[in-house]
Amino acid sequence: MKKDIFEKLSVPRAVFHLAIPTMLGMLFTVIYNLADGYFIGQTGDSLKIAAVTLSNALFFLIMALANFFGLGGASVISRLLGQKKLKQAKVVSSFCFYSAFAVSLISSVFFLFFMHEILILLGATPEVYPFAKEYYQVMSIGAFSVMLQLVMGQILRSEGAAKEAMIGMIFGTVVNIILDPIMILSLNWGCYGAAFATVIGNISSMGVYAYFFLSKKTVLTISPRYFIFSKRILKKVSEMGVPPFFNTLLFSLGTMLQIKLSADYGAIQIALVGIVNRILSVPILLMIGFTNGIQPLIGYTYSAKLLKRMSKALRFTMTIGTVFGTLCFAVLFLYAKYFIGFFILDESSISLGVEYLRILVLPFPIISFVFVFTVFFQSIGKAKPAIILSILRQGLIYIPALFILKSFFGMKGLVMAMPYADMATIIISAVLYFSIRRDLKVERLDIKIPRNLRV
Secondary structure, X not given: OOHHHHHOOOHHHHHHHHHHHHHHHHHHHHHHHHHHHHHHHOOOOHHHHHHHHHHHHHHHHHHHHHHHHHHHHHHHHHHHHHOOOHHHHHHHHHHHHHHHHHHHHHHHHHHHHOHHHHHHHHOOOOOOHHHHHHHHHHHHHOHHHHHHHHHHHHHHHHOOOHHHHHHHHHHHHHHHHHHHHHHHHHOOOHHHHHHHHHHHHHHHHHHHHHHHHHOOOOOOOOOHHHOOOXXXXXXXXXXXXXXXXXXXXXXXXXXXXXXXXXXHHOHHHHHHHHHHHHHHHHHHHHHHHHHHHOHHHHHHHHHOOOHHHHHHHHHHHHHHHHHHHHHHHHHHHHOHHHHXXXXXXXXXXXXXXXXXXXXXXXXXXXXXXXXXXXXXXXXXXXXXXXXXXXXXXXXXXXXXXXXXXXXXXXXXXXXXXXXXXXXXXXXXXXXXXXXXXXXXXXXXXXXXOOOOOOO
């Protein structure tokens, strides 16, 4: 465990030490996401672009399940480490890994059994359906790889091993990027190729993570010897797993709904929504990566009652997030045409894409506040405000906004819905944060495990 990072290193250095590897890992994830879109775009078939865009909603559904165990477990583990309860932290890490594996197998069966219904629900039109089915089938079978690599990475980060988590993520991404042009273009597998490359890349990440755990380079473990099914563990993991689960799930449902409503305006609009979302995924995931990187630091310092150090880490992260968000806003707003033109060549489509992109970047200078406040609530075990933010931003505000703004502004209204939801959530999250900070009490964690379990 990186104890010195949590307790002794200066706050800026500790934040960067944990957050930069997480950001870089996220960056490579974005790169492979963009690579899928780029190489599919090189086929010149807008139906295939629309199919991958539509099927990406399945990827987010799998991520939602992974975040339940990954982020929920990481919150519990980092607080246990802060209270020096190493044996209990090992048990929780093993519980999260094997529980995620079991849920991934059940999910694969469910996704395949209801494939037709889910694809129709996602908004697959008759011309897009055959291509979407190709991507969907492979991703459903490979759901275990997506879930387990995400959970393993979160477990590593929870003990401060951000560099090791980054290495695994980057390795899998590089494998994916190498396979994309081979499978999509050279072998002419199209959407099948994009999905196979993604699954193989995730399995490669799992291999790297398994090496770190099995070589005992970590204090946590995925050994079945430490697996205990306990209602107490499930309850604690669930308390902090539900907010990121709902956040990702509602994001997926919101994306599905946006795509379905966009289908009323033609396949090219679905493709444009996918392109703009892929571009925005770069700065958004970088900001999320930076804020998620401090999760173990916040959880550890909170449980260890180092509250001044915790507050300094939060303020520093907010400052960096504001500066980065403002720079991203300026670059994307001024050079929107070049970013859209990278994915599509038609001039009229580029003009529409530029308009959509400029609308969506409006909240960027302060959007990181939402991510920082959410990570804060998750890290200290405050489930209610974390759930409130998750449901509000992606559900109770965003989904109604899609319908209301569409009725007034058509396709442009579907694009305007997210900035509207972001701004409203920023205000609410700030109110929740300051109300909780006034009376912050440290909760002692206690997870019962067998006495004969040896560390």
